[in-house]
Amino acid sequence: MSAGAAVAAAAEPGSRVTRFAKSTAASVTPVRPGETHTLSPLDNAMELHTVHVVLYCLAAPGLDREQLKESLSEVLSRYPAMTGRLTRREGGEPAQRGWVVKCNDAGLCMVDARAAATLDEWLATATGDEEMDLLYYEPMGPEPYIWTPFYVQLTEFADKSYALGLSCTHIHNDPTAAALFFQAWAAAHRRTTSTYPPFLHAPAFEVSPASPPPPPPLLAEKSSAATPASADAAPMSSATFHFPAPAVRALLSSLEPGTTPFAALAALFWLRITGAADGERELTLALDFRKRMSAPLPLGYYGSVVHFTRARADLASGLPAVAAAVDAHVAGVLEEDLWRAVEWLHARQQQEGGAARPFQMYGPELTCVALDHVPMYDAEFEPARPPRACRAAWAGQPARGW
Template identity: 90%
Template sequence: MPAAAAAVAAGLATGPGSRVTRFAKSTAASVTPVRPGKTHTLSPLDNAMECHTVHVVLYCRAAPGLDREPLKESLSEALSLYPAMTGRLTRREGGEGAPAEAEPAQRGWVVKCNDAGVRMVDARAAATLDEWLATATGDEEMDLLYYEPMGPEPYIWSPFYVQLTEFADKSYALGLSCTHIHNDPTAAALFFQAWAAAHRRTTSTYPPFLHAPAFEVSPTSPPPPPPLLADKSSAASPAGADAAPMSSATFHFPAPAVRALLSSLEPGTTPFAALAALFWLRITGAADGERELTLALDFRKRMYAPLPWGYYGSVVHFTRARADLASGLPAVAAALDAHVAGVPEEDLWRAVEWLHARQQQQEGGPTGPFQMYGPELTCVALDHVPMYGAEFEAGAPPARVSCRVGGAAGEGLVIVLPAAEGGEARDVVVTLPAEATARVCGDGEVLRHGAQVVFGAKAGKEA
């Protein structure tokens, strides 16, 4: 094998015993060129997510029009609506194309929309889709995704990676990985809506809304730090060598199981609060006294002037809920619901203003990126996001959608998602220290409430 080919093959390799074989890497470009000099400014919320990545997998059953080359063609069509996706990151101050004396309002990352394209990986899985869903572990699912961390030259690094994995029955897994600087989980998941619409040669229900000024702020004086962000920015992130290995698992709660769970709680309890409370209790143990749980909420539709679903960027607000875990599941779930309902929009704007001010501090100050998801246990509410509308063939929604957030080392992450059958059904994806993941997968209370472990636990690679 030539040296160049060997290097590519080594870079695409999966772990020993993996059923996924990656065999080619290429670049997917937009079919519509971007005008020269176009840039996309990133908001303070975007810039704050430098430590994190987003990973979404859509499982699509075999269909007459679902094949590798047509998928690549429709991807290029969809990318014409997202010029920022095919661009490259650069720093405003002292970076490529930006003077060192840049105005403070210009500091931070910016996207140079230069049509460089997104990286694409071709792969095959030695299993049918149903065999995979029945037997794959949470860590093995990560083989359906490909991502390369940013290197020393960000202007040549692709922030987006797409992996097309063909199963033995001609079904496909479509894996999207990207830096959280560009997109939050909602935006990443809804990109598939545009891709599916392009594949069907129609328009997306949720067209992209690339409007960075939505979060432009100009505080007259540095605002006080929100307590949660102050704690996060001063906390030491788990060191790579010393951090506990993380492992993932997915739990499916059918609609009857969720309805039965809700019937045992206070009237009006939401599925998110019920499941977040259940996993909080089972992960930490029903300790005495008040404890805190960080919640990550999508604020698109919680704002006085709501943003479109298709807003391109991060609209994740982190807030800290409190509850007495010894009071039992009904009371804990009620406390979470009450907290979520009471989070004011002003808290989001205070966070944006503080992140903006921190971003503008001169180089050399304590302004480096810090962990937003963690290191404390964090629960993400995504069960309101219309993830199953991405029909690459009309009338055939995805068989399953999975979502992870990378960089959530520490106590871990719980993500509540919609499930394929809709209604009250939910999926819960956990990324925890490997020992905790294995324990929760066999937890009697979780299983008693109707959980089906779809992707089980196995210590290994980090999500």
């Protein structure tokens, strides 16, 4: 951990969060000289997006700022790509084009902060915009090889509880991988082994199709809408919704037996936002495919395995039928659909002269992301002290929606 510039200023005027120091967090174990981390076509496709996760931790005797920094440096030894820097391969062999991580131990950015509230006060009163003050992120500049792709903010509350805020480019991590990093960090803090250790390399994603495949319709539509200005899209608004367990159970009891919580909530938002219109409507779903592959990837796979697909339903048929349609669509998505997308993204990435500009994968249409598989609340930094709450966000430049 090396010291950096001190920053004694509130995150925003009137904010209850004050950032007072910035430093570099490095791994305790250096990587081998010349080591690189290959990024898949799915990783490269996420260039316009960022991932933000906040984990709230209750006060505990072994939970303080210096101990958290020490365990962070320990866990970074298992994630050499996190402390590296992005570089773009241009020209040369087609299979070498795109982003790659140079694992050079440059470290990630650590920001120290304090909040003028107890954790309970914060959770009861903080707005979505205030929660963004628990995160620090600097967009990529014109020199990516000196830019830090990962940022961690440690915010101490008045009762000695903490908010751990992780921000990173989606090129490195999808929401599942980012959330499970907290699992590994918590295990390092407890001096135990992570239940979901990082799996850093998936050769199956190193595709090289003999001929460019036809574009999947959804991705073709998104890519055709890409413009040079699309990277500067306006920030989205933010809102936080809390669904207590009894409310979710009551919702599920009103639906068909076996309806998943994801389908129930996705259908609820779909109906409330779109309205009960006549005729079929489409909803974009983002599904994690780690365990849906014929050769499943470990849950701890480091990278993006998000597949975008569209469900159709007649919204006038009511909530039970719409939720059933979402579940049926999710169950029917084929692995071949994922590989068709991977191969097309790979072929597009290899176009000469940067002709294939990045495009928006999430949105702008209503998009529901399935994250019910992520065991977020298992990230115990102290025994019998599970996280009090967590929030996740991912979007464009930068993310604003929880």
